[in-house]
Amino acid sequence: MNTTEAKEKINKLSQSLREHNHRYYILNNPTISDQEFDMLLKDLEALEQQFPELQDDNSPTKRVGGDITKNFPSLVHKHPMLSLGNTYSKEEIMEFETRVEKLLEDKVTFVCELKYDGVAIGITYVDGKMTTAVTRGDGTKGEVITNNVRTIRTVPLQLIGEGYPQEFEIRGEIVLPKSQFERINRDRIAKGEPPYMNPRNTASGTLKQQNSSVVAARGLDTFLYGIYSEEKIADGHYESVMKAADWGFKIPNPKKKMILHCTTIDEIMEFINYWDEHRKDLPFEIDGVVIKVNDYDRQEMLGYTSKSPRWAIAYKFKTERVSTRLMDVTYQVGRTGAITPVAQLEPVLLGGTIVKRASLHNADQIEKLDIYINDYVYVEKGGEIIPKIVGVDTAKRTNNAQKVVFKNTCPDCETTLVRQEGEAQHYCPNQYGCPAQIKSRIEHFISRKAMDIDGMGPETIDLMYSQNLIRDYGDLYSLQRSDLLQLDRMAAKSVDNLLLGIENSKNIPFQRVLFALGIRFVGETVAKKLANHFKTIDALSHASEEELIAVEEIGERIAQSVKGYFIHEKNIETIRDLKFAGLQFELEESDAPKSDMLSGKSFVVSGVFENFSRNELKAAIESNGGKNVGSLSSKTDYLIAGDKMGPSKKVKAEKLNIRILSEEEFVGMIGGNENKNY
Numbered sequence: 001m002n003t004t005e006a007k008e009k010i011n012k013l014s015q016s017l018r019e020h021n022h023r024y025y026i027l028n029n030p031t032i033s034d035q036e037f038d039m040l041l042k043d044l045e046a047l048e049q050q051f052p053e054l055q056d057d058n059s060p061t062k063r064v065g066g067d068i069t070k071n072f073p074s075l076v077h078k079h080p081m082l083s084l085g086n087t088y089s090k091e092e093i094m095e096f097e098t099r100v101e102k103l104l105e106d107k108v109t110f111v112c113e114l115k116y117d118g119v120a121i122g123i124t125y126v127d128g129k130m131t132t133a134v135t136r137g138d139g140t141k142g143e144v145i146t147n148n149v150r151t152i153r154t155v156p157l158q159l160i161g162e163g164y165p166q167e168f169e170i171r172g173e174i175v176l177p178k179s180q181f182e183r184i185n186r187d188r189i190a191k192g193e194p195p196y197m198n199p200r201n202t203a204s205g206t207l208k209q210q211n212s213s214v215v216a217a218r219g220l221d222t223f224l225y226g227i228y229s230e231e232k233i234a235d236g237h238y239e240s241v242m243k244a245a246d247w248g249f250k251i252p253n254p255k256k257k258m259i260l261h262c263t264t265i266d267e268i269m270e271f272i273n274y275w276d277e278h279r280k281d282l283p284f285e286i287d288g289v290v291i292k293v294n295d296y297d298r299q300e301m302l303g304y305t306s307k308s309p310r311w312a313i314a315y316k317f318k319t320e321r322v323s324t325r326l327m328d329v330t331y332q333v334g335r336t337g338a339i340t341p342v343a344q345l346e347p348v349l350l351g352g353t354i355v356k357r358a359s360l361h362n363a364d365q366i367e368k369l370d371i372y373i374n375d376y377v378y379v380e381k382g383g384e385i386i387p388k389i390v391g392v393d394t395a396k397r398t399n400n401a402q403k404v405v406f407k408n409t410c411p412d413c414e415t416t417l418v419r420q421e422g423e424a425q426h427y428c429p430n431q432y433g434c435p436a437q438i439k440s441r442i443e444h445f446i447s448r449k450a451m452d453i454d455g456m457g458p459e460t461i462d463l464m465y466s467q468n469l470i471r472d473y474g475d476l477y478s479l480q481r482s483d484l485l486q487l488d489r490m491a492a493k494s495v496d497n498l499l500l501g502i503e504n505s506k507n508i509p510f511q512r513v514l515f516a517l518g519i520r521f522v523g524e525t526v527a528k529k530l531a532n533h534f535k536t537i538d539a540l541s542h543a544s545e546e547e548l549i550a551v552e553e554i555g556e557r558i559a560q561s562v563k564g565y566f567i568h569e570k571n572i573e574t575i576r577d578l579k580f581a582g583l584q585f586e587l588e589e590s591d592a593p594k595s596d597m598l599s600g601k602s603f604v605v606s607g608v609f610e611n612f613s614r615n616e617l618k619a620a621i622e623s624n625g626g627k628n629v630g631s632l633s634s635k636t637d638y639l640i641a642g643d644k645m646g647p648s649k650k651v652k653a654e655k656l657n658i659r660i661l662s663e664e665e666f667v668g669m670i671g672g673n674e675n676k677n678y
Helices: 003-027 034-050 060-064 090-104 178-190 199-207 212-218 237-246 267-280 296-302 363-369 437-444 458-466 473-478 481-485 492-508 510-516 522-536 537-541 547-551 556-567 569-583 614-623 647-655 661-670
Strands: 072-074 112-114 119-126 131-133 141-143 167-177 221-228 258-264 288-291 312-316 321-333 338-349 354-360 374-381 386-392 602-606 636-639 659-661
Touching: 003 034, 003 072, 003 492, 034 060, 034 386, 060 212, 072 288, 090 267, 090 288, 090 296, 090 312, 112 221, 112 237, 112 267, 112 312, 119 199, 119 221, 131 141, 167 212, 178 199, 178 212, 199 212, 221 237, 221 288, 221 614, 221 647, 237 258, 258 267, 267 288, 296 614, 321 386, 338 374, 338 437, 354 492, 363 386, 437 458, 437 473, 473 569, 481 492, 510 537, 537 556, 537 569, 547 556, 602 614, 614 661, 636 647, 647 659, 659 661
Parallel strands: 354 386, 602 636, 636 659
Antiparallel strands: 072 141, 112 258, 112 288, 119 131, 119 167, 167 221, 288 312, 321 338, 321 374, 338 354, 374 386
């Protein structure tokens, strides 16, 4: 057989195997036996071995695995993979609907889906072929696990049908079916190995396996439901999910009530109540329901917060509650000196994981619970993530039980704690001498959203601190390679990577450096506003409290915190060191507002536009000194109106005498004479 004949036969076998795979795993309607399928697969494997130059990354033979991946590289998501806000009652869902419709000033329709208890994944296709698969990671960047995802039978390696975009990403959830989880644990027990705790963690660990053949043997499954593309696919989320089924994806099955397009709160609650009752019947685990605004244009109008979309929310099923014994209470010290009491528990299984600790929040919570050491306490997972104590079984309290009394000194430096009037938490005031606070501030400084220095974690920081190499984050830029090589577990490559990360951090823009400093109440958004307003750290450090409060959305509490930070000579000295090291303490021209021609003016952007996205228009407003607001009021100056804007918004703008601008009029406004009085 020559190469041309082999290529033709490989293509024919591949196409046949893809069709049978789709019928078996997606449509649940096989037309050949498992034995016949295996024989076709062996024929293809034999041909690919004989003609290795004809092998394809998306060949059906890749389903069985065999690729070895030593490291999983990181990849930045084109579209951030954000988390969702949680609700636990019908009232909260009604509040969500009211909030959405108030912002849009119109009625909307929703899509209800199952909230899969699995691992979020984003898979990219180019010309109908799978190219990359990336985990959620921290939402900004994830790990590339393409070879492992190729082994999952319900992930198409090559699409069927027509009409799919030339390039797009589809997102969904990888789950481990209950039957496969039980099979894996039976095998482990038979081998004398401890069983895995729950399907979700097992799925996550499976996807990190270096050998893809191990992944193939685990029997993972997927449900894919979110499409991201530069090309328009459909007007709404539900419609695009239905199209994805035509291309060969395994989507939530509408016939099995796994996805619903609905218009009323009653329909949403009916969907929730049905699955709260029937979730145990599913072959995989879910922990709630996701509710999304269906229309894409309206999703864009609603936009995002820094953490989650405003157009979607998750309803979490009632959390599991267990009883266990309180062994002790310890205390954690945060970077701002806040003291958090932590309950040390007798280990107990909760929500598929072993729980040993739970938050007690603050002194008021301890007093409210009236809790004693050795009490039997009721534990839940707050949002099914962070365990918390919700009650005490006083009937089981022993006579020699000792009441928990909140500490009056710092657990790390023994400084007497203080509690400011109106605040729930106690604080250690030893800001510059408490090791726990110092190390926590360094952790914050190097974090991904701040200076993004890889190669350092809490253990490395502890080690450097104990060896007197660092006493604050300014010392990072004085570290010497020879000193680092003497530390335990720090090999030459690790040291070089760390020093490179430190050097690269000198290019981080001013607004992120300001956030990294860890000034209390100055988060990412506040840091950006302060940087845009004052332009330099020097101007900010000399600003009065009144000048700080004059900045948009900066209140008295933030102003006092910023002033307090720059009063301390230690902070001024650290900033001086960081300046000398080469960090960015001035706003770059490309980041700075282009003008202040819109200063003092507030805008609402609504509808769909021809030449710009809503986000681009909002960015233009901010870059010219204007302010974006979410809804119309007597304080709004302009409404930029696009297509599909709700008619009620136009009526309200006219009633309030708000000037309505077209896209072209706004562009003309910012492109005209800066001295013109708009």
